[in-house]
Amino acid sequence: MPDPRPNYITPRGFAALRAEYDRLFADERPKLVETISWAAGNGDRSENGDYIYGRKRLREIDRTLGRLSAKMKAAKVVDPAQQADRSRVYFGATVTIADEDDTQRTLTIVGNDEADAGKGLVGWDSPIARALRGAGIGDLRRITLPSGEREYEVIAITYPG
The missing domain is CATH 1.10.287.180 (Transcription elongation factor, GreA/GreB, N-terminal domain)
Known part of the structure; x- marks a missing residue:
């Protein structure tokens, strides 16, 4: 099915x-x-x-x-460059997040078939992408990772084009 x-x-x-x-x-x-x-x-x-x-x-x-x-x-x-609302995290967004220790990571949310964690490409259905969906700059999101639960703040959101 x-x-x-x-x-x-x-x-x-x-x-x-x-x-x-x-x-x-x-x-x-x-x-x-x-x-x-x-x-x-x-x-x-x-x-x-x-x-x-x-x-x-x-x-x-x-x-x-x-x-x-x-x-x-x-x-x-879906062409991320066509995203109308660039103030929130949606498909194709490149997001910079910071954890409690102020360690920053930059991720791009892509299709599940394109995901490559080593290159910072995170699949749309991954736990971190699901947690970040719809977030705006300054929002805090709690994400359950294999290493445990962490809280991240959205620092920046960009889209191509």
Whole structure:
């Protein structure tokens, strides 16, 4: 059963999904089919490493293509630059927050498929993003993280464009 919630994604994130799909479909998959075809013509397939590996890799690529296709079909592309209310935290916002020790962090709230904590990209449905939704500068938000509960103050909110 499909998830009833929209799968928000930025235009950049959607383009990355599309580029990965196109690369696999138009480049990697045809080369692999050619290799499998060549390997199949070499006789006994039960001990043919190129054939066995090729078939396995082809199944992986097809599963990935199916997953990417489903993600793109469910995606709702939202351009953060078009956000009308820039005074509050919504999808696509870059937010600077400070904890009780005045340690600051800057996060950008992106689609779940784009999240990369190491780069400061936080998924829309992550606990920190859910807690920050709708917050304005100066608001305090209590966030439950794996390390425990922390309180953060919203210091700055920006949007691209």
